[in-house]
Amino acid sequence: MELTGAEILIRCLQEEKVEYLFGYPGGAVLFIYDELFKQDKVKHVLVRHEQAAVHAADGYARSSDKVGVALVTSGPGLTNAVTGIATAYMDSTPMVIISGQVPTYAIGEDAFQEVDAVGITRPCVKHNFLVKDVKDIASTIKKAFYLAKSGRPGPVLVDIPKDISNQKTTFAYPSSVSIRSYHPVGKGDSGQIRQAAQMLLAAKRPMIYAGGGVVLADASAQLTEMVRLLDFPCTNTLMGLGGFPASDKRFVGMLGMHGTYEANMAMHNCDVLLAVGARFDDRVIGNVEHFAQEPRKIIHIDIDPSSIAKRVKVDLPIVGDVKLVLDELLGVLRGGKQAPNAADMAAWWKQVEEWRAIGGGLRYKNSLEVIKPQFVIEKLHEITGGDAFITTDVGQHQMWAAQYYKFEKPRRWMTSGGLGTMGFGLPAAMGVQMVNPGATVACITGEGSIQMNIQELSTCKQFALPIKILSLNNGYLGMVRQWQEFFHGNRYSETYMNALPDFVKLAEAYGHIGMRIDKPADVEPALREAFARKNDLVFMDFRTDPSENVFPMVPGGKGLSEIILSEQI
Amino acid sequence: MRHIISLLMENEAGALSRVAGLFSARGYNIESLSVAPTEDPTLSRMTIVTSGSDAIIEQINKQLNKLVDVAAVMDLSDGEHLERELMLVKVRAAGVAREELKRMVDTFHGRIIDEAEHSCTIELTGACAELDSLLEKIGRDLILETVRTGASGIGCGDRILKL
Numbered sequence: 001m002e003l004t005g006a007e008i009l010i011r012c013l014q015e016e017k018v019e020y021l022f023g024y025p026g027g028a029v030l031f032i033y034d035e036l037f038k039q040d041k042v043k044h045v046l047v048r049h050e051q052a053a054v055h056a057a058d059g060y061a062r063s064s065d066k067v068g069v070a071l072v073t074s075g076p077g078l079t080n081a082v083t084g085i086a087t088a089y090m091d092s093t094p095m096v097i098i099s100g101q102v103p104t105y106a107i108g109e110d111a112f113q114e115v116d117a118v119g120i121t122r123p124c125v126k127h128n129f130l131v132k133d134v135k136d137i138a139s140t141i142k143k144a145f146y147l148a149k150s151g152r153p154g155p156v157l158v159d160i161p162k163d164i165s166n167q168k169t170t171f172a173y174p175s176s177v178s179i180r181s182y183h184p185v186g187k188g189d190s191g192q193i194r195q196a197a198q199m200l201l202a203a204k205r206p207m208i209y210a211g212g213g214v215v216l217a218d219a220s221a222q223l224t225e226m227v228r229l230l231d232f233p234c235t236n237t238l239m240g241l242g243g244f245p246a247s248d249k250r251f252v253g254m255l256g257m258h259g260t261y262e263a264n265m266a267m268h269n270c271d272v273l274l275a276v277g278a279r280f281d282d283r284v285i286g287n288v289e290h291f292a293q294e295p296r297k298i299i300h301i302d303i304d305p306s307s308i309a310k311r312v313k314v315d316l317p318i319v320g321d322v323k324l325v326l327d328e329l330l331g332v333l334r335g336g337k338q339a340p341n342a343a344d345m346a347a348w349w350k351q352v353e354e355w356r357a358i359g360g361g362l363r364y365k366n367s368l369e370v371i372k373p374q375f376v377i378e379k380l381h382e383i384t385g386g387d388a389f390i391t392t393d394v395g396q397h398q399m400w401a402a403q404y405y406k407f408e409k410p411r412r413w414m415t416s417g418g419l420g421t422m423g424f425g426l427p428a429a430m431g432v433q434m435v436n437p438g439a440t441v442a443c444i445t446g447e448g449s450i451q452m453n454i455q456e457l458s459t460c461k462q463f464a465l466p467i468k469i470l471s472l473n474n475g476y477l478g479m480v481r482q483w484q485e486f487f488h489g490n491r492y493s494e495t496y497m498n499a500l501p502d503f504v505k506l507a508e509a510y511g512h513i514g515m516r517i518d519k520p521a522d523v524e525p526a527l528r529e530a531f532a533r534k535n536d537l538v539f540m541d542f543r544t545d546p547s548e549n550v551f552p553m554v555p556g557g558k559g560l561s562e563i564i565l566s567e568q569i
Numbered sequence: 570m571r572h573i574i575s576l577l578m579e580n581e582a583g584a585l586s587r588v589a590g591l592f593s594a595r596g597y598n599i600e601s602l603s604v605a606p607t608e609d610p611t612l613s614r615m616t617i618v619t620s621g622s623d624a625i626i627e628q629i630n631k632q633l634n635k636l637v638d639v640a641a642v643m644d645l646s647d648g649e650h651l652e653r654e655l656m657l658v659k660v661r662a663a664g665v666a667r668e669e670l671k672r673m674v675d676t677f678h679g680r681i682i683d684e685a686e687h688s689c690t691i692e693l694t695g696a697c698a699e700l701d702s703l704l705e706k707i708g709r710d711l712i713l714e715t716v717r718t719g720a721s722g723i724g725c726g727d728r729i730l731k732l
């Protein structure tokens with residue numbers, strides 16, 4: 001029996017066990033929406049803006065081990081989705097985005113709602129396809145899911161012209177897929193892994209630096225076992241949080257621009273550095289030349305060869321799946337009789353603990369008068385038992401969330417690390433809540449970021465998503481204001497948020513519960529009340545100290561050891 | 570340093586722009602780029618001439634390999650290789666000057682492939698430097714048009730780029 005392209009597409013999604021499809025209809029995807037209507041296996045989540053569809057699919061994928069799927073129409077539907085696609089690309093989220101296109105005969109004629117989707121998204125997808133023959137739909141969807149999930153994950157776009165979605169052909173979903181020009185790596189080189197073990201055991205001042213690759217590879221158990229076996233200090237990048245349990249004494253906190261003193265100093269001064277699924281980006285190591293001044297041997301494990309030796313010289317590259325490489329490395333370390341030199345390690349830990357004492361871990365001066373944003377996050381951690389799924393937007397609140405919510409498990413922390421996309425938090429939380437029904441999901445945001453996708457409060461109502469929104473409202477685009485204070489002579493150019501809405505009324509207008517919290521003493525009761533409402537979305541508008549800054553801080557262009565600890569220094 | 574990179578990629582619409590887009594997005598140089606299908610019509614062979622530090626060339630090779638449509642990459646400059654470029658150049662030449670031009674073209678092992686009253690067209694194949702050298706000898710004043718394909722390269726002996 002012959003099926004239409006649209007029917008085939010839906011059958012493919014069913015074959016891929018797609019549970020939720022985040023999307024927004026339009027002219028070019030009418031046949032696809034018609035087929036969606038006729039079945040109930042793939043549930044559609046109607047967002048209020050295409051950017052949110054893609055972020056929701058992103059949150060869905062990050063908080064599970066599944067591929068997120070979004071569906072948008074041609075033209076503006078696709079261009080609205082681009083920010084979401086670029087966000088997923090920078091953070092390597094496995095996603096398939098299906099976009100409608102004008103009919104094949106109209107392509108190139110500047111047709112209504114026509115845009116070159118494949119051209120526009122090319123630099124921000126792992127791969128993309130324009131389907132020009134209905135016979136290619138099934139094999140293309142199969143390839144798209146395979147590409148999204150395998151190797152270094154990433155978003156894959158499939159652009160389907162309207163006429164193709166209405167033409168007929170026979171349907172058979174391919175059972176396997178092979179792309180001759182694409183061979184994702186698996187195991188690492190055994191010789192190099194043995195060499196890495198030797199280097200680690202011979203180190204006097206070792207350091208383990210683990211990134212988002214550990215989370216993506218589901219290799220947290222392997223990382224944790226290795227760090228504990230070796231008894232080395234371990235740091236996480238922003239993307240890697242949760243990859244190693246924050247409560248372990250070997251954890252020195254997040255590193256980088258707003259990382260801890262001890263993490264940055266240990267990173268700078270170590271003699272052997274093991275980088276796992278991390279990419280030495282500018283927010284992590286600051287000034288490359290400054291970082292290179294200290295001699296250290298670097299071992300770099302990554303699934304993507306192009307992440308190795310991109311910004312820093314690497315002494316021992318190991319290309320492979322992080323989980324498989326760590327499994328093998330653990331085997332070598334467990335099997336050997338050698339252990340790290342006890343005296344060297346004692347001296348190194350003494351040094352690390354001294355740094356920890358100087359940095360004081362993380363600290364801020366609490367107040368009885370005005371709500372400190374860090375205090376809100378600490379209380380959130382306490383009340384949720386450190387076990388919530390946390391999404392964020394971008395700015396100061398994001399850094400405070402990263403610093404003060406101590407993650408014990410992977411896939412609990414969803415933040416736009418690479419692209420830094422304001423507006424990510426709420427839609428991402430929708431995807432997280434969909435794939436983790438019944439779980440506690442909190443979106444930490446600011447009054448600036450939340451307004452970039454606030455329309456999704458409507459989607460949350462429609463799908464009864466009991467997300468808790470914590471808006472750290474300081475009346476400023478805080479991170480930009482902080483930079484203006486430090487580096488632009490206190491000229492707060494366009495960073496004051498004038499004419500803010502009444503967020504309580506706004507939440508209520510969307511059918512949710514709104515709370516405004518002004519006093520430090522009210523923070524805990526408000527959080528307790530909000531989180532006790534298991535079935536309601538609660539919007540908490542915390543009026544926080546407008547002058548609070550994020551510390552520690554490695555100023556842009558500076559080295560890790562040039563870290564500023566607080567206002568006083 | 571100048572590098573000549575060869576690659577095999579799927580002969581599909583958009584594949585060329587993935588490579589070209591990679592170079593512009595990441596700020597790499599392209600001195601020349603030539604591409605055409607191979608004996609297997611589903612594959613295209615591309616030769617890119619680029620320049621950069623060792624670290625940049627390493628990144629270029631890795632980034633090219635990362636493109637899903639790219640099946641194989643070889644930096645020909647890593648070993649012995651041959652490099653050829655085809656040039657067509659139209660020159661203003663008549664009378665005695667044309668005879669002189671013909672002698673010059675002979676010494677370069679080029680050919681005159683079209684002659685008109687006031688001009689003639691030369692075809693020359695060789696290494697890029699040889700082509701440069703002929704252009705310099707003729708002089709810019711006499712040159713009416715220059716068309717170059719960009720370098721094509723192939724490894725010597727057993728250095729073979731094939732799937």
